[in-house]
Amino acid sequence: MIRLFAFLMMIAPAFAQETVVAGLSQTKVSITAQFEGSEILIYGAVKRNAPEPEGPPLEVIITAEGPAMPVMVRSKDRRFGLWVNTGAVQIDQAPSFYAIATTAPLAQILTETEDLRHRISIPRAIRAVGVAAENLDAPSFTEALIRIRAASGAYGMREGAVTLSEDTLFRADVALPANLTEGDYRVRIFLTRGGVVIDSLESTINVRKEGLERWLTNLARQQPLVYGLLSLLIAVVAGWAASAGFRLLRA
Amino acid sequence: MAAMQIYLPIAEVSVNIFVLLGLGGIVGFLSGMFGVGGGFLITPLLFFIGIPPAIAVATGANQVVASSVSGVLAHLRRRTVDFRMGLVLLAGGLAGSTLGIGVFARFSAAGQVDLLIQLSYVLFLGLIGVLMLQESLRALHRRTRPGAKLRRSHEHLLVHRLPLKMKFRTSGLYISVIPPVCVGALVGFLAAIMGVGGGFIMVPAMIYVLGMPTKVVVGTSLFQIIFITGFTTVMHATTSFSVDMALALLLIIGGVIGAQIGAQAGLKLKAEQLRILLALLVLAVAAKIALDLLLQPAELYSLTPMRLP
Numbered sequence: 001m002i003r004l005f006a007f008l009m010m011i012a013p014a015f016a017q018e019t020v021v022a023g024l025s026q027t028k029v030s031i032t033a034q035f036e037g038s039e040i041l042i043y044g045a046v047k048r049n050a051p052e053p054e055g056p057p058l059e060v061i062i063t064a065e066g067p068a069m070p071v072m073v074r075s076k077d078r079r080f081g082l083w084v085n086t087g088a089v090q091i092d093q094a095p096s097f098y099a100i101a102t103t104a105p106l107a108q109i110l111t112e113t114e115d116l117r118h119r120i121s122i123p124r125a126i127r128a129v130g131v132a133a134e135n136l137d138a139p140s141f142t143e144a145l146i147r148i149r150a151a152s153g154a155y156g157m158r159e160g161a162v163t164l165s166e167d168t169l170f171r172a173d174v175a176l177p178a179n180l181t182e183g184d185y186r187v188r189i190f191l192t193r194g195g196v197v198i199d200s201l202e203s204t205i206n207v208r209k210e211g212l213e214r215w216l217t218n219l220a221r222q223q224p225l226v227y228g229l230l231s232l233l234i235a236v237v238a239g240w241a242a243s244a245g246f247r248l249l250r251a
Numbered sequence: 252m253a254a255m256q257i258y259l260p261i262a263e264v265s266v267n268i269f270v271l272l273g274l275g276g277i278v279g280f281l282s283g284m285f286g287v288g289g290g291f292l293i294t295p296l297l298f299f300i301g302i303p304p305a306i307a308v309a310t311g312a313n314q315v316v317a318s319s320v321s322g323v324l325a326h327l328r329r330r331t332v333d334f335r336m337g338l339v340l341l342a343g344g345l346a347g348s349t350l351g352i353g354v355f356a357r358f359s360a361a362g363q364v365d366l367l368i369q370l371s372y373v374l375f376l377g378l379i380g381v382l383m384l385q386e387s388l389r390a391l392h393r394r395t396r397p398g399a400k401l402r403r404s405h406e407h408l409l410v411h412r413l414p415l416k417m418k419f420r421t422s423g424l425y426i427s428v429i430p431p432v433c434v435g436a437l438v439g440f441l442a443a444i445m446g447v448g449g450g451f452i453m454v455p456a457m458i459y460v461l462g463m464p465t466k467v468v469v470g471t472s473l474f475q476i477i478f479i480t481g482f483t484t485v486m487h488a489t490t491s492f493s494v495d496m497a498l499a500l501l502l503i504i505g506g507v508i509g510a511q512i513g514a515q516a517g518l519k520l521k522a523e524q525l526r527i528l529l530a531l532l533v534l535a536v537a538a539k540i541a542l543d544l545l546l547q548p549a550e551l552y553s554l555t556p557m558r559l560p
Contacts, residue, residue: 031258032258033257033258033260033497034256034257034258035256035258035265036256036265037265069556069557070556070557071554071555071556071557072362072554072555072556072557073552073553073554074362074552074553074554074555075551075552076548076551076552076553077551078547081545082366082544082545083543083544083545083546083547083548084363084366084544085362085363085365085366085553088362090557096556141552144550144551144552145552145554147550147552148550148552148553148554149554177265178256178258178265179263179264179265180263181263209260212260212497213258213260216260216261216496216497217260217261220260220261220488220492220494220496221492224488224489224492225485225488225489227488227494227496228484228485228486228487228488228489228494229485230496231313231484231485231488231494231496231499232313232316232481232484232485234317234496234499234500234503235313235314235316235317235320235481235484235499235503236316236317236320236477236481238317238320238500238503238504238507239316239317239318239319239320239321239322239324239503239507240320240321240324241507242317242321242507242508242510242511243320243321243324243325243507243511244324246511
């Protein structure tokens with residue numbers, strides 16, 4: 001009994017007495033017509049009410065994820081000599097954007113069980129419940145989703161991109177690409193020791209279209225007829241103006 | 252200065268402004284030179300720069316409205332627009348376009364819309380390209396050997412035997428309305444699924460099927476294309492929210508300027524040479540799209556985000 005108590009005393013600080021405090025350089029991103037992407041600085045510190053425990057080193061994992069959406073993944077196959085879509089699997093929820101930054105290779109600082117619980121790595125962040133039942137090669141569809149999104153820069157893992165100084169202060173940059181979907185972006189910060197999450201923190205970045213972009217999107221969605229007619233009017237006026245303008249030039 | 256990017260609100264992609272203006276300009280130049288709408292070029296080019304196909308088709312239709320308005324004004328001044336024929340073609344066109352929008356939505360839901368668009372492009376561009384090339388080569392041949400046989404100018408075609416005849420004064424025709432309604436319907440259907448005005452089908456059909464005089468063909472075709480593509484734009488905007496106004500505006504600005512320069516350049520070339528060049532261009536686009544269907548793609552999978560309502 002005493003031995004068990006002593007053991008608990010030894011490991012307890014590692015699990016309970018280190019907490020994370022953090023901030024973001026901005027919590028609001030405006031997508032305007034000139035939007036070229038945005039760099040978000042995530043910084044923070046580890047708060048302790050006891051000296052730093054011995055054992056495995058402190059590691060930091062930061063994730064940033066865009067709004068989740070269902071995605072239809074289609075596969076092509078050769079039919080009658082043509083490459084056409086033949087298979088399709090619907091992924092229930094896949095984040096439109098997902099970036100991970102860590103202090104060290106993810107496999108070394110996070111166990112499988114912890115990954116499963118907190119959905120940290122890219123494959124875990126994609127929810128594909130019931131997919132395996134409807135299609136036998138469902139894993140290849142999920143892999144394709146990750147591969148395509150990684151190639152377009154929407155998904156990415158940067159191991160070692162978080163700088164941790166004196167096991168207390170950390171910082172990382174997350175680059176939001178220009179092709180951004182609007183919505184609430186969730187930022188999560190995890191502290192781990194020996195592959196186990198000891199504390200985490202969550203924050204939100206609000207990504208919204210602004211100005212003309214906002215106005216056009218709303219109009220297109222809420223009053224599609226007006227939007228369609230306005231598009232038409234612009235085309236007619238532009239066509240007429242070009243013709244009239246060039247006639248003036250030539251005269 | 253950094254590259255000038257613009258975030259397209261509906262397509263939700265960021266594209267370089269000068270790429271879009273340039274694309275509009277090049278297509279406008281070609282369309283001004285050859286007297287076609289250019290939709291058959293702009294839509295595939297938009298696919299190549301990464302615009303989602305549905306948005307490329309709908310926005311392509313919007314762009315064709317502008318180039319057709321610009322073109323038809325010149326024909327109105329020369330009185331080479333047959334309004335009555337235009338309206339008959341239009342009646343068929345609206346029916347065809349409505350059907351096309353329905354088919355487009357059906358194929359979209361089944362995941363085969365890309366195939367539908369690609370096959371339509373290969374089939375129609377290939378067919379028209381071959382016919383046009385053959386015809387203009389023959390014309391060139393005739394010019395070099397003046398003794399060759401000429402096609403009779405007034406033949407009794409199918410259009411004279413069908414019922415529901417109507418007088419088309421500007422074209423100098425007294426023919427059944429059934430063939431023009433059918434031609435209009437086919438073109439309207441293609442406008443909806445390919446994002447094109449259909450001038451490349453309409454013009455030869457007017458000459459060879461309806462027997463219209465060449466001088467009123469382009470003006471009349473442009474006149475009805477304005478309404479067909481306008482209708483298609485509004486239909487796509489209301490059914491699939493796929494018209495991107497910012498994208499359309501940039502293409503239009505590049506396009507209308509290019510078209511005016513192209514029209515001037517076109518005057519310096521001979522008609523047969525112009526037609527051979529256009530035929531080769533049409534065939535090149537058809538061949539590129541055919542290769543995409545025949546060769547194994549680098550990535551066998553594709554993604555379609557499904558929006559929550």
